[in-house]
Amino acid sequence: MIMMLATSEGAAGDQGGQGGQGGAPDFTQSPEFLAAVTAAVETQVAGLKANRQSIHDQLDKTKAELAKFKGLDPEAVNTLMARFESEEEQALLKQGNLEAIVDRRVDKMKTKFDSDMSEKDKALQASLDRQAKLEQRAIAAEITAAATEAGAIPTALTDFVQRAQGSFALTEKGDVVAVDSDGNQVFDVDGKTPLSAKAWALSLQADAPHLFSKANQGGAQGGQGGRGATAGKVDGTAAEREAYFKQKYNLS
Numbered sequence: 306m307i308m309m310l311a312t313s314e315g316a317a318g319d320q321g322g323q324g325g326q327g328g329a330p331d332f333t334q335s336p337e338f339l340a341a342v343t344a345a346v347e348t349q350v351a352g353l354k355a356n357r358q359s360i361h362d363q364l365d366k367t368k369a370e371l372a373k374f375k376g377l378d379p380e381a382v383n384t385l386m387a388r389f390e391s392e393e394e395q396a397l398l399k400q401g402n403l404e405a406i407v408d409r410r411v412d413k414m415k416t417k418f419d420s421d422m423s424e425k426d427k428a429l430q431a432s433l434d435r436q437a438k439l440e441q442r443a444i445a446a447e448i449t450a451a452a453t454e455a456g457a458i459p460t461a462l463t464d465f466v467q468r469a470q471g472s473f474a475l476t477e478k479g480d481v482v483a484v485d486s487d488g489n490q491v492f493d494v495d496g497k498t499p500l501s502a503k504a505w506a507l508s509l510q511a512d513a514p515h516l517f518s519k520a521n522q523g524g525a526q527g528g529q530g531g532r533g534a535t536a537g538k539v540d541g542t543a544a545e546r547e548a549y550f551k552q553k554y555n556l557s
Contacts, residue, residue: 440475447481448473451502452516461516465506468513473502 397405445466452465474484483491483500491500510517 443475443479444469444473444481447502448506452506455503455506456517457506458516458518464513464516465509468509469502469505472505 394406394409397403448466448469449462452462453459457465471486472483473481474488476482481502483502483505485491492498493500493504
């Protein structure tokens with residue numbers, strides 16, 4: 306609008322120059338022109354005032370927000386905010402609900418811990434299962450060899466292995482030893498020598514003679530002085546074991 310007025314002013318000047326010769330009045334000094342200039346200036350000033358007020362309002366709002374973090378390191382605050390994993394946690398932080406944030410973190414840690422422990426338990430159980438199978442194979446091999454040496458018929462070896470379940474265990478050194486129902490090691494008649502798998506296999510001649518060849522059955526009976534089956538059980542109670550060894554070795 307000012308440019309238009311200036312153009313008009315130039316044109317009026319020319320006319321005034323021409324009119325000056327004729328005595329025409331100056332247009333820039335007219336009330337209309339002065340009123341238009343004043344209105345244009347006020348419009349521009351009003352816009353500047355509005356912008357200035359908006360800037361002041363924004364500054365006041367920023368100052369109010371910063372006042373909440375008075376005494377805090379801005380970098381530390383930014384780092385803390387970055388550590389929160391979700392917008393929900395950031396919202397809880399703004400609300401001052403730190404307890405809910407802690408509960409969320411604890412639940413997440415517990416879930417991860419439970420998951421890790423579950424995986425470790427599965428791995429441990431798998432390891433224990435493999436160890437148990439290896440122990441069973443080692444015991445079965447020892448019993449099979451002992452039964453064969455004791456004169457068992459080949460078709461009865463599986464029966465010996467089944468009968469030995471629960472009566473033998475594998476030590477940490479890898480030795481197969483006889484044990485009672487409570488897991489205590491069973492000793493021979495001297496009370497010092499661990500009961501061998503062969504001695505255990507021979508003890509079955511009394512209860513299961515059909516597991517042995519006839520030649521071995523006769524030899525066993527002859528070795529016992531022809532008294533027939535051996536009393537007691539080598540894998541039985543203490544009294545039964547004592548009776549077994551007394552008759553087997555002709556002890557008083």
